[in-house]
Amino acid sequence: MGSRSPFDALVDAYDAARPTYPDRLFADLERLAGRPVAGADVVEVGAGTGIATRRLLDLGARVVPVDLGAAMLTRLRERTPGIPAVLGDAEALPLRSGVADLVCFAQAWHWVRVPVAAAEVARVLRPGGSLAVWWNDVDAEDERWWRRQQERLEAMSPGYRREYRTRPYAEELRWTGHFAEVLTLGGRWRRRLDIDTYLTWLRSKSYVAAIGDRQEDFLDAERRSMLRTFPDGIVEEPFRTLLVVARRP
Ligand SMILES: C[S@@+](CC[C@H](N)C(=O)[O-])C[C@H]1O[C@@H](n2cnc3c(N)ncnc32)[C@H](O)[C@@H]1O
Structure with a gap:
């Protein structure tokens, strides 16, 4: 089976x-959720290879990662042996009701149907518990290299539109009726990485994989474009984080 x-x-x-997530995002999460991550029972959905999982564990949470991807979870288990990772779908969580203080989606909430997943999250949360969803988005709308890249993606990747990053996530959660309070915070940070790692990062994106046979053409064009902007081969990439926290009554 595929x-x-x-x-x-x-x-x-x-x-x-x-990229990983900045420390400030976890401090903001604690502030908006009104509780420390340390000691919390956390269900982390769409955990992938465990980039956010490891941060939550380091902060002292008990974490149950859930993901649809068997290979992603295998890598997560290799990196964190003994963790109780579960193969499962955000829209039908294989968990009992009322078991979590926090349910987190790092860079994963845009993959779910909001009304279905929000109902599942509300079921799994304890009263007063919170859903936290967050993203790292490249924050380079003013940069020519970014605009060129987005134009190439919109031309080459079926269905790709840069606007997917600007959905009204907080409003969508309010509209579900499952949450008493929905709060949001953002932050900015940067990272420096060499051009080869930058191209690997592009390869890790589902919408770059969706280019198919022309993916290498896309990546060659990106290499040329990035080296024009960053001739020493060290890319400076600006990010903004978006965090939305929704509290269950
Ligand atoms: C962009 S990755 C984010 C991985 C990780 N949270 C991180 O911060 O790097 C999105 C993850 O969500 C998972 N995913 C997508 N739809 C899902 C669903 N309906 N239920 C559970 N996981 C899902 C994918 O398999 C993938 O591992």
Whole structure:
């Protein structure tokens, strides 16, 4: 049977080049959720290879990672032996009701149907518990290299539109009626990485994989474009984080 996750085929690139999340995001999460991560029972859905899982564990949470992708979870288990990772779907969580203080989706909430997944999250949360969803988005709309890249993606990757990053996630959660309070915070940060790691990061994206036979043409064009902007081969990549926390009554 084929994988249910488009990321299973990308696991090596994912693991090698995806960015982690800044410390401030976890401090903001604690502030908006009104409780420390330390000691919390956390269900982390769409956990992938465990980039956010490891941060939550380091902060002292008990974490149950869930993902649709068997290969992603295999890598997560290799990195964190003994963790109780579960193969499962956000829209039908294989968990009992009322077991979690926090349910987290790091870079994963845009993959679910919101009304279905929100109902599942509300079922799994304890009263007063919170759903936290967050993203790292490249914050380079003013940069020519970014606009060129987005134009190439929109031309080459079927269905890709840069606007997917600007969905009204907080409003969508309010509209579900499952949450008493929905709060949001953002932050900015940067990372520096060499051009080869940058291209691996592009390869880890499902919409770059979706280019298919012309993926190498896309990556060659990206290499040329990035080296024009960053001639020493060190890319400076600006990010903004978006965090939305929704509290269950
Ligand atoms: C962009 S990756 C994010 C991985 C990880 N959270 C991180 O921060 O790097 C999205 C993950 O969501 C998973 N995913 C997508 N739809 C899902 C669903 N309906 N239920 C569970 N996991 C899902 C994918 O398999 C993938 O591992």
